[in-house]
Amino acid sequence: MRAMVFSEKGELAAQIATILRERYEIDIYTTSDSPLDSYGAKVVFRITGESLYVDNISNFLADRFKEKGYDFIAIGSSVMGREIASILSELLHLEAITEIMKLEEGNQVFITERFFFGGKTVIREESKARIFTFLPGLVDPMPVDSRSSKEEIKIDSPSTVNVVEKIEKPKGSVNLEKADIIVSAGRGIGKKEGLGIIQQLADILHGEVGGSRPVCLDYHWLSEERQVGLSGKRVKPKIYIAVGISGQVQHIAGMRGSKTVIAINKDKNAPIFNECDYGIVGDLYTVIPKLIENLKK
Numbered sequence: 001m002r003a004m005v006f007s008e009k010g011e012l013a014a015q016i017a018t019i020l021r022e023r024y025e026i027d028i029y030t031t032s033d034s035p036l037d038s039y040g041a042k043v044v045f046r047i048t049g050e051s052l053y054v055d056n057i058s059n060f061l062a063d064r065f066k067e068k069g070y071d072f073i074a075i076g077s078s079v080m081g082r083e084i085a086s087i088l089s090e091l092l093h094l095e096a097i098t099e100i101m102k103l104e105e106g107n108q109v110f111i112t113e114r115f116f117f118g119g120k121t122v123i124r125e126e127s128k129a130r131i132f133t134f135l136p137g138l139v140d141p142m143p144v145d146s147r148s149s150k151e152e153i154k155i156d157s158p159s160t161v162n163v164v165e166k167i168e169k170p171k172g173s174v175n176l177e178k179a180d181i182i183v184s185a186g187r188g189i190g191k192k193e194g195l196g197i198i199q200q201l202a203d204i205l206h207g208e209v210g211g212s213r214p215v216c217l218d219y220h221w222l223s224e225e226r227q228v229g230l231s232g233k234r235v236k237p238k239i240y241i242a243v244g245i246s247g248q249v250q251h252i253a254g255m256r257g258s259k260t261v262i263a264i265n266k267d268k269n270a271p272i273f274n275e276c277d278y279g280i281v282g283d284l285y286t287v288i289p290k291l292i293e294n295l296k297k
């Protein structure tokens, strides 16, 4: 079987290639500049063009899929990747399954695994889907000895996207992956203002502030670049302090590499207490001021 792999993120394309190359012949398509020729693909196609957006990239990929007769499409699960998967599903009349963690072959079907019920369980399903988006961070990219051939493809067809204004994303404000100390806030802080106390604790420890998915993605109390977890950053600080975080698997997946984990949670049965070296059962608004007071001494 032959797979078409697409991601605009080099790292993610390399992860998917690492997962699939043992079982399938793969070609990588990417808009990224990252060198991807050592991840086992037959050909790495670098897509270039004046205005590359989801519509003209999807049109190109759909034509390529038909022309080259690939058996399925594997896409990195990012905002762009998921959008492209849905457009390809419509253009090619093929089912798509997003955010999968595992792909196997059954009898004329694919078997996939993905989180279900908000991450509380994993669903294993058989389907006729031929388009899949893969969660980031499932494996570390592993280079191989051989080299892929490389080709550059320019997309000339204009995008229907009309850019009204470009606003630069504030960047470089945090590099959580490099931080030695991280204080992470969970939904337990209850309100955005609760971040004040988290920041104070981080400052006194010369650390960075991170957060769980609800805090970063759902409530936007913190920027997405501070999200720790399966779909966020994988961090490995010397000290990770989880405040008001229940400890669901998807969060743990991002901080498992931490050397020492301290948890503060008012629920003594919270799963985070199975994952920490030191646990404090209590209300964060009582515990943290006491910690800060003592650290100041």
Ligand SMILES: Cc1cc2nc3c(=O)[nH]c(=O)nc-3n(C[C@H](O)[C@H](O)[C@H](O)COP(=O)(O)OP(=O)(O)OC[C@H]3O[C@@H](n4cnc5c(N)ncnc54)[C@H](O)[C@@H]3O)c2cc1C
Residues within 6 Å of the ligand: 099, 115, 116, 118, 119, 120, 185, 186, 187, 188, 189, 190, 211, 212, 213, 214, 215, 227, 228, 229, 230, 231, 232, 233, 243, 244, 245, 246, 247, 248, 249, 250, 251, 254, 264, 265, 266, 267, 270, 282, 283, 284, 285
């Ligand atoms: C595909 C997928 C990917 C995901 N990726 C991620 C990811 O990358 N990162 C991530 O974090 N999640 C991720 N999630 C979501 C994950 O499943 C959980 O829903 C999320 O981690 C829960 O966040 P939380 O612990 O902040 O909130 P909750 O689970 O609501 O926990 C809040 C905790 O705060 C405690 N608390 C409440 N008030 C206080 C107080 N005053 N003092 C002390 N403790 C208090 C509570 O006892 C509770 O344990 C993902 C889910 C899916 C389906």
